[in-house]
Amino acid sequence: MSRVGRQVIKVPAGVDVKIDGNNFVIVKGPNGELSFQFHENMDILLENHEISVTRPNDSLRNRALHGTTRALLNNMVIGVTSGYTKILDIKGVGYRAQLKDSRTLVLNVGYSNPVEMAIPEGVTVEIPQNKNTEVQVKGANKQIVGEFAANIRKVRLPEPYLGKGIRYRDEHVRRKEGKTAKK
Numbered sequence: 001m002s003r004v005g006r007q008v009i010k011v012p013a014g015v016d017v018k019i020d021g022n023n024f025v026i027v028k029g030p031n032g033e034l035s036f037q038f039h040e041n042m043d044i045l046l047e048n049h050e051i052s053v054t055r056p057n058d059s060l061r062n063r064a065l066h067g068t069t070r071a072l073l074n075n076m077v078i079g080v081t082s083g084y085t086k087i088l089d090i091k092g093v094g095y096r097a098q099l100k101d102s103r104t105l106v107l108n109v110g111y112s113n114p115v116e117m118a119i120p121e122g123v124t125v126e127i128p129q130n131k132n133t134e135v136q137v138k139g140a141n142k143q144i145v146g147e148f149a150a151n152i153r154k155v156r157l158p159e160p161y162l163g164k165g166i167r168y169r170d171e172h173v174r175r176k177e178g179k180t181a182k183k
Contacts, residue, residue: 005066009051009074012081017051019044025073029080032122032140036076042069051077079140086149088135092164095156096132099125105135109156109166117155123148135166 011017015029023038038044041062043054053070055062078084090097095109100116105125107115119125123139135152139145149168158165160176167173 003067005053005055005070007070009070009077011046011049011051011077015077015080017046017077019046025076027073027076027080029077029140031080031083034076034079034140036072038069038072039065041065044069044073075142079142083138083140084142084145086137086145087169088137088149088152088166089169090133090135090166091158092156092162095164097127097135098132099127105152107152107155107166110164111156115155117152120144120148 015027017028018026020026023040023042023044024035025038025044026033026035041056042065043056045052045054051073053066053073055066090107090109092110097108098106100106103119105117105119107117109115122141122144123137126136126138128134128136137145137149137152153166153168156165158167158171158173160174161178163173163175165173
């Protein structure tokens, strides 16, 4: 039995979960609404404010889907209650970020022109006051938040010699030693 898949998911107060007979799950909470179509082999049950996932047999495919289904359901419940946040730091002289309007992020990271990125639906981007070298990506859907944060980071990857670039807050960039002069 999957160690992840056999754990039950506790549904907090204020969160509404609807499970269709076709494994289409809708989770509503204070931070929004998420929905997902799960594989038909998995049995998803909601009883006494707890969601449990079971599999019909121990085939390789069903074993793989068991833990994944439970993890995705748990991410949906966490997303609509507390949400997900990714914080990116921008390092480099003159490197900065700003919001052009509520749906466009502008990055000045050493290119001849600023890079404009459209912010996807369901994601909010915040740049704290007097700190235009920090970008906070927030949202209820873990996948969309992580993907947009990764796309921001891809604009200027951190380089190992001077450490300039865009990196996650908790990311460690291994620094390299530069060239040494001949004797």
